Amino acid sequence: MTQILLCTFLGVLVGYPIPTHAAYSFSPTIWQENNEVRVNGADLEGDYPSERILCFAPEADPDDLKCFRPDSKSIKQWTRTTIVFTPAANTPPVGFLKVFIMEDTDVCTNGGCQVLKQQTEIVIGAYKAHPYIVDIIDRETGVKTGNITREKTYEIRGFRFGDDVRDIYLGIRKIAREDIISWTYSTIVFRPSQEYEVSDGLRVQNAAAKSNIFTVNIVDTISNDPYSHLQFHLSDMRITDAWKQSQGKGIIVAVIDSGVDTNHEEFRGRIWGNPDEVRGNGRDDDGNGYKDDVDGWNFVSDSGELTPMSSHGTAVAGVIAAGKNNAVGVAGVAPEAIIMPLIVSNANGRIVGEDVIEAIHYAVDNGANIINLSMGGPGFTTDFNPAFTSSIQYAAEHNTLVVIAAGNGDILGQQEGNAQGVDLDQNPKSPVCNRNDNRWSIGVASISREGEKSRFSDFGLKCIDLAALGEGVVTTSFYALSEGGVSYASVSGTSFSTPVVSGLAALVWASKPGLAAWQIRDILIRSGDPLNDPTIGRKPDIIAALTEAGRTAAKPPLKPATPTIPPETHDAxxxxxxxxxxxxxxxxxxxxxxxxxxxxxxxxxxxxxxxxxxxxxxxxxxxxxxxxxxxxxxxxxxxxxxxxxxxxxxxxxxxxxxxxxxxxxxxxxxxxxxxxxxxxxxxxxxxxxxxxxxxxxxxxxxxxxxxxxxxxxxxxxxxxxxxxxxxxxxxxxxxxxx
Incomplete structure (x- = not known):
């Protein structure tokens, strides 16, 4: 018969576990996330329906009940013969399902009999509940991640993990118990000390079963820089193998942008210096038309003052050439390349076209091998300006490779924060489309890690040659102008896929310095992997590019066969x-x-x-x-x-x-x-x-x-x-x- 426990309405008295009553049943008995459970029985309401409760009793401690009233959002239906509910997140992993109802019962003593309101406990049966993983957090950055790297600390968030330490699986391999730092009902902190192969995901084992599979990537350690494991533009392209052949040593990359934080420790010893200019004497010592251009030039203020106008240029430079294995921050694609900082953008991101043109000539005339232009029109249909063409031609004719961002979509979409890429074949933009010969430059689009075109990225068969990761790129920042005063940030846009390609070009060129600029361009494109969308070019394969460069014979710098200006107009x-x-x-x-x-x-x-x-x-x-x-x-x-x-x-x-x-x-x-x-x-x-x-x-x-x-x-x-x-x-x- 049903066990009777004397109690008040608000206090539930529990005793030893009892057998399941034959008149009651439920299914399923093993619960996954969001399973609906149906309970059937003869009387699940009692004489006081408003006072009924549904409880879960942990197997390890049956007295520690988790109970829910009929108005709980977990309970979908409750009638006299049926209960339908979804197990709550705090359901114990293994235990008994119970229902408590209030009934009128005749109780007799020597003084006579009376009807008392008493609580009845109905043990429905034993269940098991799977754990569930919601997110994995990188403890060093505080951001969600899908990558696991050795010697990095992570926090698994979810529920039903249980209170006792069990097991974490990466694929079929268990993470060593000594790598588990803490384990609670809803969080697990661990720090893997071993290398793991590519797995089919991460799972948590509680006392009942394994959790859902949470997809993760096993990322090799790129460098000893603490954020390098978050630099997917590096980990996704076998950069460590490339560094064994080249690190960009001696290649000068001009970053024509908003300025570079020349004090940043990631660029220590690798900011370009003008060897013929004397600092601070107010003279144009080398006769190049710029007084005191010791480390570059500010074309906005027309001076040698290089304090950045925004963080944009520092972020671009970090993607190209942040130092590696210096135990701080991040690593650059070409960590031994030299950065030439040239400022053309003011604090609001405004750029005067003439300043860019002058900066291109300056970079070429002062020895830059590569020019990075992470800029483009604001997204109007009239963003093309022919004035840039002659300067890009000038760079090409002087053996300088210009790498240019595709652009980040239409003007109205950018204003609404939901830009869609512009078809550059229909509405060309400057400077990415300013070329009469494709060999003059490389146009760069943005893709996701899956190799799909980023929604915001401009595209076009005529102007775009390569595509690189431009979403969630972790790089350097200028602390004084960044939110929170940080020196590193995660950024997105074709502005940041472009320096990936500039860095790759530096690696290839440093491996074979005798090659011409147009040959570096040709090698990067020819050795790249085709993408599903031909309007965003190819995805670079740096190992294939280095191999191709090694067997390519050097040829003279590009000299266009046909002048771009009619002969009769060549006279000034x-x-x-x-x-x-x-x-x-x-x-x-x-x-x-x-x-x-x-x-x-x-x-x-x-x-x-x-x-x-x-x-x-x-x-x-x-x-x-x-x-x-x-x-x-x-x-x-x-x-x-x-x-x-x-x-x-x-x-x-x-x-x-x-x-x-x-x-x-x-x-x-x-x-x-x-x-x-x-x-x-x-x-x-x-x-x-x-x-x-x-x-x-x-x-x-x-x-x-x-x-x-x-x-x-x-x-x-x-x-x-x-x-x-x-x-x-x-x-x-x-x-x-x-």
């Missing part, structure tokens, strides 16, 4: 405007149309600023239909000399509504014109339609200019002064210049 149009000048096409047009001429000494002076009166004259004379000779009505501006050469132009512009002057009634003809003013005047003067997009008065003109490639660089500050080269560029573009 001005002494200070060489044929490869990025603004050459616009300036040539300005000279030929007489819109903007040179100075009496024959020079053009492209960087000289232009005042408002000069700019108005230039724009109006660009339109052959404009005639200011008959303008006699005074301008109405008190600061305009009506007898001055520029007065007729101001009269015409005011009469036709091109200009209005400032709110105080002045025109300020001698004041330097800024970008915002120049766009408004030129758009109105040349009759180019715009749409009111709201915002500041200049927004409609700036938006049109950015989307239609009117500015040489979309990163020009609207408040910056217009220089002669930008004046002729804007007018040329608005007049249909290509």
């Amino acid at each position: 149009i001005f002494p200070d405007i060489p044929s490869l000048h990025p603004y050459e096409s616009a300036i040539r047009w300005g000279k030929e149309t007489r819109v903007l001429q040179g100075y009496p000494d024959g020079t053009f002076r492209p960087d000289r600023t232009v005042n408002r009166a000069e700019f108005l004259k230039i724009v109006l004379e660009a339109d052959p239909s404009v005639d200011v000779s008959g303008e006699t009505k005074e301008t109405g501006f008190p600061d305009v000399d009506e007898s001055a050469w520029y007065a007729p132009y101001i009269r015409y512009a005011r009469r036709t509504g091109i200009i209005e002057g400032y709110p105080d009634g002045y025109f300020r003809p001698e004041q330097t014109v800024n970008v915002a003013e120049a766009l408004k005047i030129s758009y109105r003067a040349l009759g180019v339609s715009t749409i009111d997009t709201g915002g500041e008065w200049y927004r409609r003109y700036l938006t049109h200019a950015q989307y239609n490639g009117i500015l040489f660089s979309n990163d020009l500050n609207i408040a910056s002064n217009m220089q002669r080269k930008d004046v002729v560029w804007v007018v040329w573009k608005l007049m249909g210049g290509k």
